[in-house]
Amino acid sequence: MTQLPSQPAVGWPRKLRVLFSVHYAEMFEYRAEIALWAVATMQPLIMMGVWAQAGESGLFPFSQVEVFRYFIAVFLIRQVTIVWTIHHFEFLIVSGRLSPLLLHPIDPCIRFILLHLGEQWTRLPFAAAIIGLFMYLYPQTLTGGADGAAWWPGIGNILLAVVACHTAFLLRFFMQYALCMAAFWHERVAAMDAVLFLPYMFLSGLIIPFEAIPETFREVLLWTPFPYMVWFPATLLVHGEVPLLRGFLTMFAWATVFFILYRYLWHKGLKHYSAMGA
Amino acid sequence: MTGDIPAAALLESPTMKTVEVDSLSKTFAVADKQPGLAGTLSHFVKRKYRMIQAVKDVSFSIEPGEIVGFLGPNGAGKTTTLKMLTGLIHPTAGQVRVLGQTPFKRKPDLLRQITLVMGQKQQMIWDLPPSESLRVNAAVYGVPDNEAKRRIDELAEMLSIGDELTRPVRKLSLGERMKCELMAALLHHPRVLFLDEPTLGLDVNAQTAVRNFLREYNRQHGASILLTSHYMADITALCDRVVMIHKGGLIYDGSLAGIVDRFAPFREVKVELANDADHDTMKRYAEVESIDGRAARLLVKRDALTKTVDRLLAEQDVTDLTVTDPPIEEVIGRVFDGGSPDNPSVDSGSDIDAEPSAG
Numbered sequence: 011m012t013q014l015p016s017q018p019a020v021g022w023p024r025k026l027r028v029l030f031s032v033h034y035a036e037m038f039e040y041r042a043e044i045a046l047w048a049v050a051t052m053q054p055l056i057m058m059g060v061w062a063q064a065g066e067s068g069l070f071p072f073s074q075v076e077v078f079r080y081f082i083a084v085f086l087i088r089q090v091t092i093v094w095t096i097h098h099f100e101f102l103i104v105s106g107r108l109s110p111l112l113l114h115p116i117d118p119c120i121r122f123i124l125l126h127l128g129e130q131w132t133r134l135p136f137a138a139a140i141i142g143l144f145m146y147l148y149p150q151t152l153t154g155g156a157d158g159a160a161w162w163p164g165i166g167n168i169l170l171a172v173v174a175c176h177t178a179f180l181l182r183f184f185m186q187y188a189l190c191m192a193a194f195w196h197e198r199v200a201a202m203d204a205v206l207f208l209p210y211m212f213l214s215g216l217i218i219p220f221e222a223i224p225e226t227f228r229e230v231l232l233w234t235p236f237p238y239m240v241w242f243p244a245t246l247l248v249h250g251e252v253p254l255l256r257g258f259l260t261m262f263a264w265a266t267v268f269f270i271l272y273r274y275l276w277h278k279g280l281k282h283y284s285a286m287g288a
Numbered sequence: 289m290t291g292d293i294p295a296a297a298l299l300e301s302p303t304m305k306t307v308e309v310d311s312l313s314k315t316f317a318v319a320d321k322q323p324g325l326a327g328t329l330s331h332f333v334k335r336k337y338r339m340i341q342a343v344k345d346v347s348f349s350i351e352p353g354e355i356v357g358f359l360g361p362n363g364a365g366k367t368t369t370l371k372m373l374t375g376l377i378h379p380t381a382g383q384v385r386v387l388g389q390t391p392f393k394r395k396p397d398l399l400r401q402i403t404l405v406m407g408q409k410q411q412m413i414w415d416l417p418p419s420e421s422l423r424v425n426a427a428v429y430g431v432p433d434n435e436a437k438r439r440i441d442e443l444a445e446m447l448s449i450g451d452e453l454t455r456p457v458r459k460l461s462l463g464e465r466m467k468c469e470l471m472a473a474l475l476h477h478p479r480v481l482f483l484d485e486p487t488l489g490l491d492v493n494a495q496t497a498v499r500n501f502l503r504e505y506n507r508q509h510g511a512s513i514l515l516t517s518h519y520m521a522d523i524t525a526l527c528d529r530v531v532m533i534h535k536g537g538l539i540y541d542g543s544l545a546g547i548v549d550r551f552a553p554f555r556e557v558k559v560e561l562a563n564d565a566d567h568d569t570m571k572r573y574a575e576v577e578s579i580d581g582r583a584a585r586l587l588v589k590r591d592a593l594t595k596t597v598d599r600l601l602a603e604q605d606v607t608d609l610t611v612t613d614p615p616i617e618e619v620i621g622r623v624f625d626g627g628s629p630d631n632p633s634v635d636s637g638s639d640i641d642a643e644p645s646a647g
Binding site for chain 1: 316371374375376377378392394396397399400402403404406410411413415416420421423424425426427428429430431432
């Protein structure tokens with residue numbers, strides 16, 4: 011008769027590597043759909059045209075090239091910070107598919123994050139193709155035009171932007187995941203995210219450059235999580251001016267708040283979970 | 289209440305029961321909605337809730353290595369009980385201990401030792417081959433690569449599955465998917481298996497393969513198994529002991545053979561006459577189950593068996609007569625059709641009591 015040791019013989023690096031590779035393979039199966047989603051998230055490129063015209067008018071403190079670069083950076087940041095876990099979680103709760111995940115000795119949240127990373131890796135080549143096409147059509151974005159400087163934010167800024175980008179993803183993820191917990195009480199929760207999307211869209215810098223917002227309101231906004239989800243990492247990429255320390259501290263603080271809220275609601279929700287549909 | 293005992297410690301405590309359920313109850317609040325516009329509006333303004341007691345004061349235990357059948361009609365509370373045993377839902381009252389631990393605390397140490405297979409709920413990733421889901425399970429349960437490969441080969445051989453592991457799950461038949469589900473559920477060699485309808489929807493060959501596989505797994509690993517199934521063939525092939533619940537309450541806990549003694553106070557008499565059997569004539573002796581030409585099947589109360597057989601032999605031209613217990617499916621069906629554990633349809637007199645049996 012075979013008996014097993016109760017302790018796992020496999021460490022976290024391998025667990026995460028396997029989970030990521032499988033979830034990447036899973037998302038790669040949906041590559042055509044994900045390519046369409048990359049196209050469908052081109053609002054920043056559309057808004058770029060509007061704000062480029064506004065910049066030309068002299069009413070706002072940015073040039074056409076600066077607007078081009080900012081919204082290209084926004085488009086890129088958006089591709090790697092899209093979070094859809096609330097739709098997935100709602101499906102898992104309503105269909106009873108959460109139950110098998112709860113029986114695994116690993117928090118489902120870890121798998122959901124890796125699922126998103128798999129989706130991002132699938133999406134990035136398509137996003138890169140869209141950016142490449144834009145650069146081909148508007149080379150001044152890269153070169154700076156006749157009298158401008160080439161777009162090179164510097165290695166330090168690129169590294170900071172990468173960190174900010176991942177932190178922005180985690181911030182968005184935990185914000186939405188905390189909202190997901192409502193599914194333990196009210197199964198249909200995806201609509202709640204639609205409400206949350208409004209402030210995200212208007213206050214994050216996704217469609218309105220931060221510089222176009224009145225300064226007093228801007229100061230208030232900097233205490234909220236929204237500007238750090240898009241504007242902060244995008245501005246780092248275009249070598250703009252950001253409150254670096256305050257920015258990272260605020261991001262971590264909000265991410266921690268949402269993480270703690272999710273953990274609290276998770277424990278409450280599991281007591282309420284009825285494993286329906288099974 | 290004592291603290292949780294690490295599952296591994298059970299290896300040194302062979303006397304401890306694998307599963308201990310004590311006065312377990314679960315009540316759900318369900319909102320009732322009347323049909324029509326008025327019903328919709330009143331449901332919104334003043335919602336009425338009804339309390340449904342899905343499981344009522346159920347107690348039983350399972351020994352290490354034991355295979356126990358868990359029987360009950362639809363809605364009896366079987367799946368709810370299994371969900372509480374695996375920690376998916378919290379009980380309203382009572383206690384559950386699995387390998388000495390409280391399941392709903394969801395300690396990884398316990399989760400690595402148990403599994404739950406629900407016939408309709410796949411853990412396979414739908415658009416990838418089963419081999420990918422098996423990789424995930426091997427990683428999350430901490431099974432090293434080479435050991436995982438060995439176990440996959442072993443399980444695949446026991447379940448007669450091979451090429452299917454590299455085809456997308458969505459392209460597999462129901463039986464093939466169920467076999468893969470079993471592989472995924474058992475890859476970490478759990479010591480306690482909770483199986484909810486593991487053969488549901490499978491063809492006869494696949495059912496047999498799954499039964500043989502479970503028997504072999506139990507023999508090799510000494511695992512305890514609690515199995516629900518609507519197919520009595522699963523229960524009779526695998527379980528020496530059954531636990532029956534009805535309307536949330538436990539009505540029987542004992543040997544499979546004991547069900548007939550307890551719930552069927554009658555025996556089946558098959559009689560073959562020299563001439564065609566007549567229903568009205570046969571009815572004079574006992575309840576007629578069926579008549580087919582010269583053969584008749586009668587249900588005779590145990591206490592009247594000798595007298596009835598004597599009368600048949602004396603009054604009819606009998607060419608053959610056999611006395612057997614009625615089929616177990618029929619006995620269980622009659623108990624469940626009765627509508628209440630206190631009032632089964634079998635005319636059993638005082639043989640059935642309303643109190644849960646300790647078995």
